[in-house]
Every structure is written in structure tokens, then in C-alpha cells.
Amino acid sequence: MIVPYEHVLVLAGILFALGLVCVMVWRLNLIMLLIGIEIMLNATMLAFVGGAARWGMADGQVFSLVIMAMTSAEVSLALAMVVYLHRRKKTVEADEFSELKG
């Protein structure tokens, strides 16, 4: 462990807050909203890896790998949905898609 565990957690907290701000600010653009979710998941991965280094166990790294696989599945599905929605209404603004049946 090169730095105290608290400092890793502080960095993860800062990144998570930045991702949260990104999601809330860009809630009208679907692409930037997904980017905010990516930032938050990265912060979570950093917390897991820091925990793995703190206690010397591989479990945290396994969890971060699981998060990465989950993210790739989520992003591929979400971007396919973005392409589908853009084909329907020619925009990616989230406010345009407020009804269920179009």
C-alpha cells in the first residue's frame, strides 16, 4: 500500500461526486448521461481495488472486473437504445422521450 487507504477513498469519492454532477447537469443529453454513469462506475472500481490492496485479498479486484463486464454489457445495450431512439425522433434529448407508446 503506497498511500493511506483513506486517500484512495477520497479520490474515489471525488470522482463519484463528479459523475453525479455530470448525470444531473447533462440529463437532457443521453450520451453525456451515460458518460456520467461511466465515471461513477469507475470511482466504484477504484474503491474496490483500493480495498483489495488494503486487505491484501483478490476479491476486490474480482468485483471490479465484474463491474467492468457489467458496464460493457450496459453500455452496448444503452447505446443500441440511443441509436434506436435517434432513428425514431432524430434527437438524443431525453425530454423528447417522455411517453411510453410512440
Add this chain to the structure above:
Amino acid sequence: MEPAIFYILAAVTVIATLFAIAEKHAVHAIVYLVTSFFALSVIFFMLGAPVVAVFEVIIYAGAIMVLFLFVIMMLDLGHPERARLPGGRDWWPALVLGAVTLAAALTLFVSRGPAASAAGKAIGVKEFALALFGKYGVAVEVISLQLLFALVGALYLGKRRNDRGEGGRRLGEGQSLLREERHP
């Protein structure tokens, strides 16, 4: 030496993420984010997680961000002057909430005081693989199922069809055309 590198990389990560959030051009935001992920992957490496660091570069910066770029270029979204940008009304609630979250976390960390950091040993690839495929073998299976579902869902959503549901018929026509080409 190593702690200094950690703090420099942490600063690079946070500043690049800040630029990515404040950038109105989506392509520039993605490039800033790739910078942030590179710095973060070196942090992972220094925390004794070489496998996660390599996958961060390969999957996050190499695959997911390129997927974003691909969609932005395919849908021609790289025109910030055409899109609606968040104004001051959108910024201040998010900033207030983020500041409150951050202040709460920092207060928690400061009030606990410096805890003794145990000398954790670095985790090699062998130990990681033993944990992944031995203890968490079920998780690997679940992930493979999940990726398969994502593939099927993306194929279904990406299939080009018009509103009257003629996609199936057009597919049938294509198949018959193929058959005719094969047997003239």
C-alpha cells in the same frame, strides 16, 4: 517517490474528468475521459492490481469509449451548436448536490483521523485467477450470460425496421433473393 506519483495521477484524473464534464463538445469530452482512464489505470497498477489496470485500458479506454465515439460519429452528434446545452438553471442544483456529497464524505474521512494502513501485499495474476475462477466461478458464468443477453438485445434494438412492422417481410425477401442468387 511512489506517493508523489499517486497524487499527480489523482490530480490528472480529477482535472480530466472535470474538463470532460464541462465540455460541450461530446467528442472532446470522450478524449478527456480517455486521459482520465489512462491515469486511473496507472493508479490501479500502483495499487497492486495489474490485471484490472490492463483491462481498464483495453476495455474501458479501448472498447467502451470507442463505442461512444462510434455512436457519436454514426448519429452525427458532434455539433454542439445544434444541441441544447445546459444553462445555469441546470448547473446549480447539480453543483450543490455534488458539493454536499463531497463535503459529507470528506468530513467523514477527516473526523476518523489517520488510520494505520496495513502493509497489503501486491496481488499477482495467479492469485487473482484462482479467486476469479475458483471462488467466483458462478460470477463468471453469470457475466457470460449477461453479455449474451446484451448481444441479443443490441441486435434486436439495432435491427432496422419501419413502423408498420414490415421488417420481417423484408428479411424474408432478402433471404429469397439470396436463395435465387445461389440457385439461378
